[in-house]
Amino acid sequence: METALQGKQGVQGNPLLNDQQGERSSFVMKCGGSTLEELPDSFYNDLARLQASGVQPVIVHGGGPAISDNLNKLGIETHFVNGLRYTSEEVLDVVEMVLAGSINKKVVRRIGQAGGKALGLSGVDGSLITAKPVQTASEVGWVGDVTDVNAELIEGVLKLGYMPVIAPVGIGEDGTRYNINADTAAGAVASVLGVQQMIVVTDVPGILKNIGGEKCVMETVTVQQIEDMILTGEIYGGMIPKVRAAVACIQGKVNEVIIVDGSEPGILGRVLSGEKIGTRIVRMG
Template sequence: MFVMKCGGSTLAALPDVFFEDLTRLQAEGEIPVIVHGGGPAISDTLGKLGIETEFVNGLRKTNEAVLDVVEMVLAGQINKQIVRNIQRSGANAVGLSGVDGHLIQAQPVANAHEVGLVGDVTRVNAELIQGIVGMGYMPVIAPVGIGADGGQRYNINADTAAGAVASHLGVERMIVVTDVPGILKTVDGEKRVLPSVTVREIDEMIASGDIYGGMIPKVRAAVQCIQGEVREVVIVNGSEPQVLSKVLKGEGIGTRIVKA
């Protein structure tokens, strides 16, 4: 079992060979647990409905109206699209949100007075995930959480949710699928993929300008997955043929981010 995190827009753009690789891995007994996001699709739907949205330190300010759209887009539209893509390739998948079976329990984040109904993960129902995997299905999880009393829903950052799921499952390595081949650094006038970096080195590279622009949020999102039992995160390009198989075989692909 391994945990894979992917943005909703990235997953939607992945080629058929990516899902064929997932199918092959499942047939060989390697079962991925997928946690996905969907920020751009949420923003698009909120705009169409005339609901204002804003971000505070990278977190979407969430009230009940925004949360209704978050749940609709993540647990409905994107989650089921991913399940359809997987099943079309011949694998078996089950789509869930963190609400189902108290899969992801959450509590308000520390700055809830600023961001509203955004949650921090307090517990993951690992037994439910293991049960689904044991039945031969690939879990596809939308990061909407539920309070301990089962009443209040929470919008959870997908990277935070993925890291928590991996940690509660006892997984030490996570794969983050993006649209870039890894962390790039200019060396002798050429951009090269760094095979391995530490969290501290990433902070230094952002400060120095070696990591810049659209790469900053991708890298910071990957770092956010390193929590609990998770010791490393591998950033890879999902369009690379058999990319997941290559990572699991230990081939030098993408960038490994390690704690230290």
């Protein structure tokens, strides 16, 4: 896969197929929890078509709104610290139940209904995502930083012809569970797999910048520009971990991260064909 995803033609003209080595190309997609309920059937049809054409999506999903709804129903209080949910042991039980249970299986089910083949996993399964406490654990509770990703397990699922759908619950070397921000988990998966592109599907059109009193989508943004915008407060709240994860995964073979609005018609095919849509985060200007 090239940065602009141009110049390669594989099966059925798909630019993502590595025709030189006859290997299937892969990309990592992160889908936000607030977006999942709103995604149209056409989005899942796109995923199924990509899989059928030889492209291998790897999905990491969130589930924030569903977690909040279930916590409210159970009368369990929670709050956010710098965009991360404070996670007590009680909250963690609900996080795992929702992410690895209902949300994960709904995504797998919708892919199947669209004609695709998917296999749901959590980071705990096969020690898929190992983690350690974040540095601010005293403030946010059982929230983890990724220390390793079991790439062999993901590649094994892909070789079987299934699309991995990963819930971001991690496990420590001592068996402790951790709530992991989905953006952070997706960035770690992309880095370990060595894909050249990660797509962040969310409910916003990209990174917005105030220009002349109007909020405009930035077509391309560099890592340094992101840091500057965080300092000035132009990037804030839940967008901070999104861009931090993007920056963290732009290493090795990962050249760019694209933030797009999942409600846009045919968004995946458009992004993968090189259309300028959303915000592309790149190494440098």
